[in-house]
Amino acid sequence: MVIKETEQFVKTFHADDFSGHDYAHIERVRRMALQIARREGGDVQIIELAALLHDVADAKLGGTSSLVDTYLQPRVSPGERQQILEIINSLSFKGGDRPPMRTLEGKIVQDADRLDAIGAIGIARTFQFAGQFKEPMYVPGLTPREPGDRTSPTSALHHFDEKLLRLKDLMNTDTAKVIAADRHRYMLEFVERFKQEWEGQEEA
Known part of the structure; x- marks a missing residue:
């Protein structure tokens, strides 16, 4: 029951998202997390709920950690709520220098989220995100931003050097x-x- 309720809650939250963080993204992360869990183990309910709710706490999408906390309070035990919140609050890339995930469940959800940022869909999401936030497709000669820098000019293609091409080496599980x-x-x-x-350098 709690999974179905959460699906509806998350669908409503992401209903108007066009930045690449829509419900389709959430569903891919959930499927991938469950796929990884079948090989790596972990508490499936914690993994599934954290995957479903992970972007509801994202400030750039209008979410907060307290919104997730309030949603979970009447639905799961205090211990489960704490573990899900810990996963969600530790998930973000933020320059790639975050402390490692403490739990297997957290490692699995983090891997699933990062996998959706790379490969064919990751490429598509990068350009969708750039368009939503009015960033150019590419600016030749622009220096990639340093980790943690969110104010200097960037472009969709520069995001590959700034983040996406670094994710392969940050995966936690062997499966991921x-x-x-x-995908790399x-x-x-x-x-x-x-x-x-x-540059028009293809061979004719």
Whole structure:
């Protein structure tokens, strides 16, 4: 029952999102987290609820941690609520220097979220996010932002150097590392092809 309730709550929260953090993203993260859990273990309900709710706490999407806390209070035990909140509050990339996840459940949800940021869908989400926040597609000669810098100019393509191409080496579980390696190769090919087309350097 709590899973179905949470699905509806999250669908409503993300109903008007066009930044790549819509309910389709949430559903992919949930499926991937459960797929990883089948190989790696962990408490499936904690994993599923954390995956469903992880972006409800994201300030850039209008969410807060207290909103998640309030939602969970009447639905799960205090211990479960604390574990889910710990996962959600530790999930974000934020320059790639966050402390490691403490629990297996947290590692699995973090891996699932990061996997959705790379590969073919990750590429699409990057350009969708840039358009939503009025960032250019590409600016030749622009220096990639340093970790934690959210104010300097950037572009969709620079986001690959700033974050996406770093995610492969930040995966927690063996299952995610295998998937990430394949998606990473795809992104490298895309970035090279993008720059060739931008400069008109393809062979006729």
